Amino acid sequence: MKVLVAIKRVVDYNVKVRANSDNSDVELANVKMSMNPFCEIAVEEAVRLKEKGIAGEIVTVSIGTQQSQEQLRTSLALGADRSILVQTDKALEPLAIAKCLKAVCDDEKPDLILMGKQAIDGDNNQTGQMLASLLGCAQGTFASEVSVESGKVAVTREIDGGLQTLSLSLPAVVTTDLRLNEPRYASLPNIMKSKQKPLSTVSVDELGVDISARTKQLGVEMPAQRQAGIMVADVSQLVDKLKNEAKVIS
């Protein structure tokens, strides 16, 4: 079984982001970049499927700038077999990304497509669902458990109020939630070996898909900050304040 994993280069999750000087976008100069954490989970799941003998080849794909090669190399060090960079300097929207991935899938014909449920920059939570829609195939979003058997994949999903398990025909798109697995770290020998693994680059124009922007970001701002209130001395004072000042309990 061939597994395709889509990954995204994003601002590292430890970075405290802020708006740039003219509030037009997030400040990205001199900011540490990493693989989106949900994508790391997707790569890990693919590698585990390979270790179980279920997955054959693992192909990772990223759509982004030339620097996204760094994250693709990381995926190779973690156990992917080869990588494809769809290179563009534009910041594409989820629909455009999904169209690029569809074009790659038409070429690669994977049985299972794994990706993060959302990227921690835009927090859109759309690309996997859009890709499944464009492919006309099944989707298992927010997965906390994935098991492949006899041409189907069973996906346990984290939904409001609990868990839901679906059975999906292959090919299918599965998007990962936090508790699916705990990603490993790449070992030094594997990092060295990853440099020999194939990484091909294709320009986004060569895919021939419509990547036109449908939205305009008019600006970004800091959310309203909450002010710290008061410290109360004991539980009696707290209950009194809640009853008589805030009037939120009776």
Add this chain to the structure above:
Amino acid sequence: MSILVIAEHNNQQLNPATLGALSAASQLGEVIDVLVAGCDCQIVAQQVAAIPAINKVVVADNSAYGHFLAENVAPLIAAIGDGYTHILAAATTTAKNTMPRVAALLDVQAISDISAVVSEDTFKRPIYAGNLIATVQSTDAVKVITVRATAFDAVAKDGGSAPIETTDQLHDLGVSSFVAEQLAESDRPELTAASIVISGGRGMASGDNFDLLYKIADKLGAAVGASRAAVDADFVPNDMQVGQTGKIVAPDLYIAVGISGAIQHLAGMKDSKVIVAINKDEEAPIFSVADYGLAVDLFTALPELDSKLS
């Protein structure tokens, strides 16, 4: 403006988050239709018809929609929604699953999790785990939107009598099927709908100690939540998690107990009207967002709070 709102429900009961989505819709225009897709869901259609803000209810009642599989519901929404200027749904896991699929079918870029309506084509939405708010303008003819329901005041749910239409459109892609569901059984209110939420963190030290919170919750009619640290430590199940990667809540009163206040947790509760923090560590970041802070050991504070609430 013609607006279609997708009802979120479990075939029995309308999810109150839909009332928040309707509130956002009412800022966009006056003609609001609601689609109820499900199986044996007529009772939900009647609940929706009673909402005064609504023009009409469209019901698609078929076993193919019973478990809200995105593969089947998305083409239905796309077919019915084409021709409306806006298609909205509350940003529940069901809508997050379905709406991007709808958008791709209509070849439009969806707008996720809006927290404010600026104009008919411009919206505010949190990005980077709520650390920044982006203002986004859509140029698409149909705007497919999910709504952060807690950011909008719910519309009234009784007093109307909108007409109910039935559609027999059937979309069954046949590529996915429902196997099982494990839903938490609880008499307490749903986290995202509760007016009071009390949450425990790593400081609770064990799952058994959450009983201290349950007792207080039952006196207050509150829902019980948890921080990611408490969930990761297996004190309580995933669906109790409040935070950027869990539930987003904005109750009238939020009581954080033994929670340090990591950004990821604050992102899920900082829009609460009144925040109380109980933590023995005076330096805990949670106190910087709390209206009332109590820096004492939670194991002495909770029994005392329990006894002081009649």
